[in-house]
Amino acid sequence: MTKKIRTEEVDHLFEAILTLENKDECYLFFEDVCTVNELLSLAQRYEVAQMLRNKKTYLEIAEKTGASTATISRVNRSLNYGNDGYDMVFKRLNSEE
Numbered sequence: 462m463t464k465k466i467r468t469e470e471v472d473h474l475f476e477a478i479l480t481l482e483n484k485d486e487c488y489l490f491f492e493d494v495c496t497v498n499e500l501l502s503l504a505q506r507y508e509v510a511q512m513l514r515n516k517k518t519y520l521e522i523a524e525k526t527g528a529s530t531a532t533i534s535r536v537n538r539s540l541n542y543g544n545d546g547y548d549m550v551f552k553r554l555n556s557e558e
Contacts, residue, residue, distance in 0.1 A: 509536045510547045 474494075481487050491500055505526050512522045519533050528536075540547055 506532065506536050507547075509533050510540060511551070513537055513540055514547070514551060 477490070481490055505528050508526050509522055509528050509532065512525065513533070513536060519530055522528060522533050523530060
C-alpha cells in the first residue's frame with residue numbers, strides 16, 4: 462500500500478520550508494519541527510546518499526555514518542528507483558561550487 466504524501470498539510474510544510482533564507486533559520490525551524498533523532502536521521506540518510514553516489518562501500522558508509530545496512534540499502538533503493546530528488550539536489554549543489 463502506497464501512502465499518499467501529496468496532501469494540503471505537506472504542501473503547507475514545504476511552503477514554510479521554502480521561506481527559510483539561511484542555515485540559521487533552518488536550524489531554528491527544524492529544531493522546532495523535528496525531534497533531535499528525526500533531524501539526525503534525515504541528515505544521516507543524506508550523508509549516506511552522498512557517499513553512495515561517491516561509490517563508497519556499505520562498510521565504509523556504515524563505519525563513517527553509523528547507519529545500519531538496512532538504512533544504507535533503503536537510501537540506495539531511493540537513489541536507484543526513486544524520484545531522483547537526491548540527484549537533483551546534488552547537481553544543484555555541485556553547480557554552486
